[in-house]
Amino acid sequence: MKLIAYHRPAALAEARHLLRELGAAAMPLAGCTSHSFVKGDEERIGVDLAKIGFDTIERADGGFIVGANARVADLQAHRAPGWVLDRVALRFVSQPVRNMTTLGGNIARIFPWNDFPVALLALNATVTIAGEEDRQLPADIYFDGQPARHFKAGDILIRVFVPDVGAGCGFAYRKDTLVSMAFSRLTAAVWLQREGKTIRDARIALGAAVPLPLRLELVEEAVVGKVYSAELIADAMERQIAALRWRSSDAFSEEYVQQLARAHVPDALEEAFRAAGGGRK
Amino acid sequence: MNIAFTLNGKPQELTISPNEKLTEALRRLGVYSVKTGCNEGACGSCVVNVNGRAVKSCLMYAAQVDGGCVETVEFIGSLDNPHPIQSALVEEGAVQCGFCMGGLIMSAKAVFDKNPSPTDEELAIHLDGHLCRCTGYEKIQSALRKVSSGAAS
Ligand SMILES: Cc1cc2nc3c(=O)[nH]c(=O)nc-3n(C[C@H](O)[C@H](O)[C@H](O)COP(=O)(O)OP(=O)(O)OC[C@H]3O[C@@H](n4cnc5c(N)ncnc54)[C@H](O)[C@@H]3O)c2cc1C
Ligand code: FES
Ligand code: FES
Numbered sequence: 001m002k003l004i005a006y007h008r009p010a011a012l013a014e015a016r017h018l019l020r021e022l023g024a025a026a027m028p029l030a031g032c033t034s035h036s037f038v039k040g041d042e043e044r045i046g047v048d049l050a051k052i053g054f055d056t057i058e059r060a061d062g063g064f065i066v067g068a069n070a071r072v073a074d075l076q077a078h079r080a081p082g083w084v085l086d087r088v089a090l091r092f093v094s095q096p097v098r099n100m101t102t103l104g105g106n107i108a109r110i111f112p113w114n115d116f117p118v119a120l121l122a123l124n125a126t127v128t129i130a131g132e133e134d135r136q137l138p139a140d141i142y143f144d145g146q147p148a149r150h151f152k153a154g155d156i157l158i159r160v161f162v163p164d165v166g167a168g169c170g171f172a173y174r175k176d177t178l179v180s181m182a183f184s185r186l187t188a189a190v191w192l193q194r195e196g197k198t199i200r201d202a203r204i205a206l207g208a209a210v211p212l213p214l215r216l217e218l219v220e221e222a223v224v225g226k227v228y229s230a231e232l233i234a235d236a237m238e239r240q241i242a243a244l245r246w247r248s249s250d251a252f253s254e255e256y257v258q259q260l261a262r263a264h265v266p267d268a269l270e271e272a273f274r275a276a277g278g279g280r281k
Numbered sequence: 282m283n284i285a286f287t288l289n290g291k292p293q294e295l296t297i298s299p300n301e302k303l304t305e306a307l308r309r310l311g312v313y314s315v316k317t318g319c320n321e322g323a324c325g326s327c328v329v330n331v332n333g334r335a336v337k338s339c340l341m342y343a344a345q346v347d348g349g350c351v352e353t354v355e356f357i358g359s360l361d362n363p364h365p366i367q368s369a370l371v372e373e374g375a376v377q378c379g380f381c382m383g384g385l386i387m388s389a390k391a392v393f394d395k396n397p398s399p400t401d402e403e404l405a406i407h408l409d410g411h412l413c414r415c416t417g418y419e420k421i422q423s424a425l426r427k428v429s430s431g432a433a434s
Contacts, residue, residue: 002300003299003300003342003344004299004300005299006282006299006342006344008344008347029342029345031340032340032341032342032345033322033337033340035340036320036321036322036339036340046299046342046344048344048345050345073334090406093322093410094325094409094410094411095335095388095406095407095408095409095410096322096325096328096335096336096337096388096410097322097337097340097410099334099335099336100336100337100340100341180409181323181409181410
């Protein structure tokens with residue numbers, strides 16, 4: 001990819017106008033950290049979103065409104081009751097890249113190793129896209145395939161509503177890499193709500209080991225409404241593993257990542273269950 | 282296109298191509314401490330501070346620093362008047378070929394500018410992303426621990 005022109009609009013309306021006027025070659029620029037992954041000499045016109053705002057994290061009813069231009073380092077530094085994305089941010093490759101990458105860039109185009117799609121699926125986030133009118137898409141719809149299909153010319157992702165992890169709820173995030181800076185072989189995020197020893201509700205998401213992030217619906221169905229049981233989870237995992245299409249690479253086989261899933265997903269469920277019981281959220 | 286920014290405390294104007302990376306622009310300006318290692322965001326040898334934050338200049342377009350403030354290791358100390366981070370690295374024998382050091386020192390500086398006494402864990406979090414092929418990491422760690430404890434000259 002080659003940038004042949006660069007614009008830095010000062011407001012959302014101007015950015016949308018430029019993206020529409022400049023046509024198919026125009027692309028939004030956020031942290032630009034994905035460009036080294038895009039091979040080829042395709043010529044593009046960059047519309048830098050750095051000055052249009054949408055870079056704060058604010059408390060809202062039942063959660064947080066995170067601007068799409070908030071940096072991963074800002075998510076890492078944020079502390080508030082019910083806020084858990086700092087833990088996801090901390091696992092994100094390295095500090096200089098966290099200082100550059102935005103939440104919006106991480107979820108507008110999904111690479112297998114991207115951390116936030118998995119976490120936001122588990123947390124049941126809502127994504128807002130500014131177009132002719134603002135559209136709000138629940139995570140289940142937004143992440144059901146590459147998000148590009150939700151964007152028309154001139155559309156810009158502006159914010160994400162992240163529900164807080166409240167009383168009786170827990171969250172856990174797992175990321176498996178060969179070394180800390182390597183790309184993920186598997187990521188898993190679990191949100192659950194607990195009542196005594198019973199799992200009242202759960203959202204379990206998996207990434208990296210599968211072509212695109214998805215929810216482990218068979219495991220969710222098996223555990224919701226049931227008393228927490230490691231055996232129940234292990235049984236459901238086997239059915240889920242058999243039902244999924246897995247990703248492999250030169251560095252790992254399908255069998256290997258399935259084995260990682262057997263280890264990490266139950267671990268994450270256990271951590272979230274404990275957290276929902278009053279420990280760390 | 283033309284950009285204007287502050288480079289190491291001085292105003293700087295430069296004509297760039299939109300596709301030019303900050304690493305390339307800085308070398309054109311004679312800032313040779315900024316090394317291109319992997320050129321894909323993995324090694325940290327190209328790290329500079331932009332508006333106080335450590336960033337990988339091989340991933341950043343020069344256009345993105347228009348109006349901003351860029352600092353490289355040339356700015357923070359010299360042979361005659363080294364920064365305490367530089368002194369500590371030398372005293373602890375943490376430097377061999379020096380290829381990684383420009384970037385690593387800038388990441389460390391960004392940490393110490395915010396918090397003069399970071400813990401080992403905080404240092405590890407901020408310096409993950411810097412590969413050093415020569416020294417191993419223990420001497421780097423003990424040098425930075427020295428700065429954190431105020432024992433560096
Ligand atoms: C060495 C390296 C390691 C990495 N490791 C990880 C990792 O471990 N985990 C992880 O999660 N990520 C990782 N990343 C980052 C990740 O792969 C992406 O590069 C990054 O998330 C992109 O975010 P950005 O802000 O840089 O966006 P950009 O690269 O600027 O944009 C990405 C895409 O999104 C579009 N876009 C951006 N913002 C918007 C918006 N507001 N509206 C509409 N479209 C938009 C752009 O047009 C582009 O197509 C790594 C990157 C590097 C370089
Ligand atoms: S050259 Fe930039 S991180 Fe390696
Ligand atoms: S001193 Fe040689 S690479 Fe670090």
